[in-house]
Amino acid sequence: MIKLAINFLSAPLYSFTAFCILFVLAMKRMDIVGTKKFGMGLLIFTLVIFGWMVSDPVFFSVISLPDNIPIIILNALVFWSTWFSLYKGHQNDLRIAAGEPPIEGTPENREKVWAWPNLVYTELFCIIACTIFLIVWAIFFKAPLEEPANPTWAPNPAKAPWYFLGLQEMLVYFDPWMAGVVLPVLIIVGLIAIPFIDINPKGNGYYTFAERKYAIAGFTFGWLALWIFLIQIGTFLRGPNWTFYGPFEFWDSHKVVAENNVNLSEFFWIKGLNVALPKNIFVREIMGIILTGVYLVAVPFYVTKRWGQDMLSRMGGIRYYLLVFLVLGMMSLPIKMYLRWFFFLKYIVAMPEFELNL
Amino acid sequence: MSEGFAKKVANTQVWKAIFRHGPPNNARNRAAVVAGNVFLHLHPIKLKKSGVQLGYTWCMGGLTFFIFLSLTITGVLLMFYYRPTAEYAFTDIIGLREHVPLGIMRELHRWGAHLMVITVWIHMFRVFMTGSYKPPREFNWGVGVILLVLTMLLSFTGYLLPWDQLAIWAITVGSNMAKATPFMGNGGPGAMLARIGDFVMVSDKNDVRFQLLGGRFVGEAALLRFYILHCVFIPLVVAVLIAIHFWRVRKDGGISAPL
Numbered sequence: 001m002i003k004l005a006i007n008f009l010s011a012p013l014y015s016f017t018a019f020c021i022l023f024v025l026a027m028k029r030m031d032i033v034g035t036k037k038f039g040m041g042l043l044i045f046t047l048v049i050f051g052w053m054v055s056d057p058v059f060f061s062v063i064s065l066p067d068n069i070p071i072i073i074l075n076a077l078v079f080w081s082t083w084f085s086l087y088k089g090h091q092n093d094l095r096i097a098a099g100e101p102p103i104e105g106t107p108e109n110r111e112k113v114w115a116w117p118n119l120v121y122t123e124l125f126c127i128i129a130c131t132i133f134l135i136v137w138a139i140f141f142k143a144p145l146e147e148p149a150n151p152t153w154a155p156n157p158a159k160a161p162w163y164f165l166g167l168q169e170m171l172v173y174f175d176p177w178m179a180g181v182v183l184p185v186l187i188i189v190g191l192i193a194i195p196f197i198d199i200n201p202k203g204n205g206y207y208t209f210a211e212r213k214y215a216i217a218g219f220t221f222g223w224l225a226l227w228i229f230l231i232q233i234g235t236f237l238r239g240p241n242w243t244f245y246g247p248f249e250f251w252d253s254h255k256v257v258a259e260n261n262v263n264l265s266e267f268f269w270i271k272g273l274n275v276a277l278p279k280n281i282f283v284r285e286i287m288g289i290i291l292t293g294v295y296l297v298a299v300p301f302y303v304t305k306r307w308g309q310d311m312l313s314r315m316g317g318i319r320y321y322l323l324v325f326l327v328l329g330m331m332s333l334p335i336k337m338y339l340r341w342f343f344f345l346k347y348i349v350a351m352p353e354f355e356l357n358l
Numbered sequence: 359m360s361e362g363f364a365k366k367v368a369n370t371q372v373w374k375a376i377f378r379h380g381p382p383n384n385a386r387n388r389a390a391v392v393a394g395n396v397f398l399h400l401h402p403i404k405l406k407k408s409g410v411q412l413g414y415t416w417c418m419g420g421l422t423f424f425i426f427l428s429l430t431i432t433g434v435l436l437m438f439y440y441r442p443t444a445e446y447a448f449t450d451i452i453g454l455r456e457h458v459p460l461g462i463m464r465e466l467h468r469w470g471a472h473l474m475v476i477t478v479w480i481h482m483f484r485v486f487m488t489g490s491y492k493p494p495r496e497f498n499w500g501v502g503v504i505l506l507v508l509t510m511l512l513s514f515t516g517y518l519l520p521w522d523q524l525a526i527w528a529i530t531v532g533s534n535m536a537k538a539t540p541f542m543g544n545g546g547p548g549a550m551l552a553r554i555g556d557f558v559m560v561s562d563k564n565d566v567r568f569q570l571l572g573g574r575f576v577g578e579a580a581l582l583r584f585y586i587l588h589c590v591f592i593p594l595v596v597a598v599l600i601a602i603h604f605w606r607v608r609k610d611g612g613i614s615a616p617l
Contacts, residue, residue, distance in 0.1 A: 067524070070472035074479075081416070081480050085487040088413070104408035105616035112404040114388045119401055119410045126417040127424050134428075134473065138465030145455065148448040149526040151575060158527040161517050163475050163510055168531065177546050180535025191503045194486075195496035203489040205614035212489065219486055355538075356547035
């Protein structure tokens with residue numbers, strides 16, 4: 001009964017929405033999130049839930065697939081690093097609010113120490129710990145090896161390596177040229193551009209949350225919700241034919257999912273105006289082209305005029321519009337996800353004639 | 359007794375020939391041990407206390423570098439036993455598994471590769487959360503982003519080499535994306551505009567996917583290409599970028615600390 005409910009609720013629509021709501025709440029209530037009690041409580045809660053889920057044979061068969069062990073390690077490290085950095089940030093925020101320097105800036109911590117032995121021994125310790133970890137891992141888990149390569153028989157599902165499964169999951173919502181080329185390039189360019197966009201001089205060299213709220217919220221949203229979360233869905237919840245399967249649902253390749261996604265042009269001309277699709281493709285896609293233009297030009301223009309003047313003059317035009325463009329690119333993914341879930345929208349602009357589907 | 363012995367060893371001509379200074383238990387020798395050693399001189403001689411604390415750095419960047427080194431060593435060892443051809447690749451891997459008693463080189467290499475992707479991600483997250491990309495470290499953050507992408511490409515190219523079902527279909531899925539590159543991929547937007555009459559300029563015989571795989575599908579040419587990318591080309595680029603990355607960490611003021 002509970003397992004059925006979890007299967008149902010882990011569908012991307014509900015789980016992604018819940019994740020986003022929890023994310024916003026966490027960012028708003030750093031006074032709760034940034035405490036040891038919260039971290040311990042969440043850790044115990046997660047371990048208990050995870051332990052209970054692993055006891056299910058179906059879920060266990062999925063997480064023990066070859067190459068899924070690294071994702072468990074990734075999850076543990078992401079979980080710890082997120083909480084720990086927010087905890088340290090919150091500690092520093094309290095100190096700064098009380099008029100003290102951040103913990104990294106106390107006179108004691110600004111003192112210079114010898115690299116030998118302080119740094120060298122720390123590194124040695126980390127290297128030894130990492131070596132032991134890797135050797136134990138290598139002894140207890142054989143590297144996966146399947147049947148010899150057979151170009152005539154494709155396994156179902158055929159999955160990319162786990163670190164690219166976020167991109168493969170985007171393929172559900174975008175065509176390959178967006179999910180596989182444009183968005184990854186935007187991610188790389190966006191990451192490199194971060195230091196040039198973020199002109200806030202505070203928070204350089206110490207953990208903090210309050211001094212750079214929006215930078216941290218924006219970055220961690222992309223990192224956790226649009227990268228890590230999608231990897232989880234792509235790895236654990238996508239079975240044959242890339243169909244969604246709940247964590248306790250057997251990967252039955254005959255599961256039938258109604259795929260009746262429609263393009264915006266069909267919505268507009270056939271359902272809205274009750275006429276046939278126009279022959280000229282640019283007329284046919286006019287609504288999608290206008291909407292894309294509104295999204296890329298009119299929305300930023302209006303938002304800037306209404307709320308962004310201050311920011312624009314502070315950052316300068318190039319920085320500001322680069323930021324706007326990157327944020328619009330990033331948010332296009334959740335927007336497209338919700339349009340698919342609520343309206344079964346396939347493409348906003350569909351020009352298969354040019355392989356240009358948006 | 360042991361102290362006397364250590365002193366005697368430190369006074370031998372051999373010790374002095376190798377290390378050129380006494381044991382690092384006083385200020386002068388501690389400076390000399392770091393400055394006079396080609397590996398240790400990546401470090402500054404002295405640094406702020408906040409920068410050596412594990413709670414601050416998490417040592418994720420250092421571990422990424424260490425895993426890169428161990429992957430180089432295990433990778434070289436694996437290369438002795440592996441032939442990148444469709445005929446031998448899979449059977450060589452089987453041989454590694456069946457005929458090497460207690461062999462864990464392939465395991466160390468594969469799990470290490472996964473771990474390196476993870477540690478480099480967490481390293482980036484730490485650098486972001488401490489604001490360490492802010493001036494004067496903007497450039498080095500960019501180098502780091504490129505290194506992160508190259509780490510994933512290293513792992514991706516290595517994924518094909520076992521030449522099993524997991525490998526070729528993961529690479530097929532991944533490289534199919536290249537087909538969709540605008541203007542440069544056969545199935546990408548704009549590609550069909552690039553034609554003169556019946557002559558198609560971007561076809562599946564010359565688009566970016568073809569260049570990547572050396573063919574129209576993941577076959578023997580792709581195996582050789584990925585092998586060379588994985589073992590030679592990308593590691594060389596990564597090594598150069600790591601040198602720049604470390605150099606700039608030092609030149610941009612060392613591990614970040616409050617200004």
